[in-house]
Amino acid sequence: xxxxxxxxxxxxxxxxxxxxxxxxxxxxxxxxxxxxxxxxxxxxxxxxxxxxxxxxxxxxxxxxxxxxxxxxxxxxxxxxxxxxxxxxxxxxxxxxxxxxxxxxxxxxxxxxxxxxxxxxxxxxxxxxxxxxxxxxxxxxxxxxxxxxxxxxxxxxxxxxxxxxxxxxxxxxxxxxxxxxxxxxxxxxx
Numbered sequence: 001x002x003x004x005x006x007x008x009x010x011x012x013x014x015x016x017x018x019x020x021x022x023x024x025x026x027x028x029x030x031x032x033x034x035x036x037x038x039x040x041x042x043x044x045x046x047x048x049x050x051x052x053x054x055x056x057x058x059x060x061x062x063x064x065x066x067x068x069x070x071x072x073x074x075x076x077x078x079x080x081x082x083x084x085x086x087x088x089x090x091x092x093x094x095x096x097x098x099x100x101x102x103x104x105x106x107x108x109x110x111x112x113x114x115x116x117x118x119x120x121x122x123x124x125x126x127x128x129x130x131x132x133x134x135x136x137x138x139x140x141x142x143x144x145x146x147x148x149x150x151x152x153x154x155x156x157x158x159x160x161x162x163x164x165x166x167x168x169x170x171x172x173x174x175x176x177x178x179x180x181x182x183x184x185x186x187x188x189x
Contacts, residue, residue, distance in 0.1 A: 001056045003142060004064045008049035008081055009073025009094070011039055014129025017155055018071060019050035021133055025143040025151035026054040034062035049077065054142065069140070071132055072098065073114075092135055092178075096128070108185065110135060110178050117173050127170035134174030139182060 005022060009015040016037055023035040031054040040046035051064035070085045072078035073094045085091055087106040096115035114131040118124060122131070137143060143151070148171070152164055 001054075003052075003054045003069065003140065004067045005052040005054075005069045005071065005136075006049060006064050006067040006081055006084070007052065007071040007073075008047075008077035011046045011048040013048070013073045015048045015071075015073055016050055018129050018133045018136075019052045020155045021148070021151040022052045022054065022136075022143075024154045025147035026052075028147035028150045029142075029144055031055060032057060032059050034059045036062040036064070047076070049081075069136065071136060073129070073132065074098065075100065078102070090139060092132060092139075094128075094132065108182075110139065110181050112174060112177060114174070117177065118170055121173045122166060122170045124166060124170075127167055130167040130170035131174040134171030135178040136174075137171065138175030138178035 007015045007018045019035055019037065023033045026033040034053045036051040038050065039048040051062060053059045053062065053064065066084060066086050068086055068089045070081050070091045072081065072091065075098045078093060078098055082091060082102055082104065085107050090108045091102055093102065093109060093111050094114050095111040096113045102109045112132060112135045114128040115125055117131045118127040152167060153161060
């Protein structure tokens with residue numbers, strides 16, 4: 001098993017946090033892991049992406065050029081990286097910000113209105129990245145609940161531990177939506 005994930009968006013959207021949580025959660029669940037961030041000098045608003053690899057074998061290179069999974073939090077990231085996803089791969093689209101459809105029929109695509117869910121179902125738009133993280137977990141089933149909680153505490157620290165329940169609610173909402181979309185896809189085939 002080797003999962004190659006590319007998370008991309010604007011700085012400030014929590015793209016790096018998604019990657020860090022995937023990586024740390026993978027370590028807790030005994031995967032071989034790598035995490036490679038890439039971002040411009042801007043703190044917020046510039047391009048940001050990270051490559052994550054979770055594998056049952058040692059990881060040779062941390063760079064992901066042909067991802068199995070793309071998490072696109074903004075339109076420029078979707079336009080830039082959608083074509084790099086391997087056939088049979090998966091693309092998660094932040095449909096709160098991206099109004100275009102993926103023009104490929106050889107990948108699965110999940111349209112997740114992360115900001116809308118975070119704002120309306122969770123009560124905090126800042127939890128958008130946790131909705132997307134949950135969406136990925138709802139599809140991949142890759143990390144245990146223990147790994148997710150440990151990863152959250154490691155990435156965000158004790159100072160933000162009080163927000164875990166809210167963020168868990170965001171993750172659960174993302175999971176539920178993608179599980180429903182996936183069931184519909186499977187039923188349509």
